[in-house]
Amino acid sequence: MARMIEKLRGNPWAVLATLSLGFFMTLLDLTIVNIAIPGMMTSLHAPLDLVLWTVGAYSLVLAALVVTAARLGDLLGQRTMFAWGIAVFTLASAGCGLAPGPAALIAARIVQGIGAALLTPQTMALIVATFPAARRGTALGVWGSVAGVATLAGPTLGGFLCSALGWRWIFFVNVPVGLLVLVMTFLFVPGLRTGRAHRLDPSGILLSSSALACVAFALMEGQRFGWNPAIWALAAAGLVLGALFLRHQGRRQDSGPLIPFVLFRDRNFAVMTVLIGAVGAAMVGAVLPLGLLLQQGLGLSAVQAGLALAPSPLVSLLVSPFAGRLADRIGGRRVLLAGLLAYVLGLAVIAPLATASAQALTFALPLALMGLGVGCMIAPMSTEAMRNVPPALAGAAAGISNTVRQLGSVFGTAGTTALLASGVSFQLVLLLPIGLLTAAALVVRGG
Known part of the structure; x- marks a missing residue:
C-alpha cells in the first residue's frame, strides 16, 4: 500500500481525481439545497424568505471571495489553500447539518461559501501546473464534465437524500467525502506554487x-x-x-x-473569459425554467423532474473527456463552436414544446443534445482561456475565470427569475439563452 501511494504521489491523474472531487462538492452545493427548501421551512419553523438565504449566502460569498482566494494560492501555495478550503468546507457542512435554527444554518452556509471560495480557483491553477499543454485539454475536459454534472445533478441527488434520510443529509454527506479529499490532497497533490505574489493587497x-x-x-x-x-x-x-x-x-x-491586466492583452483569455460568463448565464437561463416547467407545468415531483433532466448531465459526463482530447488535437475553438451550436439546437427544439401539455419524455433527445453541447463547451473554453497564460499568472487567471462564471450564473438567475415573475411564458424565456449562445457562436466563428 505504501509503495502504491508513493507511486501515485504527484501522478497527474491522481491529482486530477483529488481536485475534481473537491470541486464537485462545491458546485453540488450550489443547487442541491434548492430541493430541500420545503423540508427546511417545516423543520426549522422558518419563512421562505429566510430559508432562501441558505441558497443566497453561499453563492454571494463564493462570488465575492474567489479572486482574493486565487491570489492567496499564489502567495501561500495552491495545495495549501486547497486543503484549507476542503477543511473549512467540510467543517461548515457538519455545522449546516447540525444547525438548530435558520440563523445558525445561514451562518454555517456563509462559512461553507468561504471554504468553497478558497479551494475553487486552486483546482484550475493546479491542473495547468500539473499537466503539459498537450494533455491539458483532456484534463480540463474531465474537470469540466465534473462541473457540468455537479451543477445539474444537485436536484436529483438532493431529492433522493431528502426523501430517504431528511434534508440535513444533503450537508452530512459532504463530511466523509471532504475527509477523503483532504487525505488524498496530502497523499497525491504536490506542493506546487504557480505564482510569485510577495504580499497581499x-x-x-x-x-x-x-x-x-x-x-x-x-x-x-x-x-x-x-x-x-x-x-x-x-x-x-x-x-x-x-x-x-x-x-x-x-x-x-x-x-x-489581484488582477494582472497583462492577462487581457491575450485575446484568447479576454474572449474566453467573456464567453465563460455568457455560457454560465445561458445554462442557468435554460435549466431554471425547464425545471420549473417540469414541476409546476407538468406536475412532476422534484425527484422526477431531476430524473427527466438527467440526459443532459449524463451525456455531458460521457462527452467532456473526449471533447478535451479532441480540442488538444484539432483546436479548442472548433470543438467549442460545435458545442455552442449543439446546445442552441437542443434549446431551439425544446422552446416550442415547453407547454403544460408536453410529456417529460418529449424533452429527452433535445436534452441529450444540450448535454453534448455542454460537454463540448466547458473544456475548450478553459483550455483556450489558459493556453497562453504563464504559470506565474495561472492562479490569478483561474480566479478571474471562476468569478466571471459565478457572476454569469447570478446574472442568469436574476434575469430568468425576473422574466418568469413578470408572467413571460417559458417559450419566450428560453429565447434569451438561445440568443446569448448564438451571439457567442458568432464570436467564436469570427475569432
Missing part, C-alpha cells in the same frame, strides 16, 4: 470583495425586494466600488495586483 481585497458582494446581492435579491431604490443604490455602489478597484489595480500592476 488589503485595499484591493476590500474593494473587490465589497464590489462583488454589492452587485451579486442586488442581482440575487432584486426581484424579491421589487427592485426598490435601495437595491438600485446597492447595485450602483457596487459599480462605483468596482471602478475604484480597477483604478487601484492600475496603480499596482508592478507590485502583485
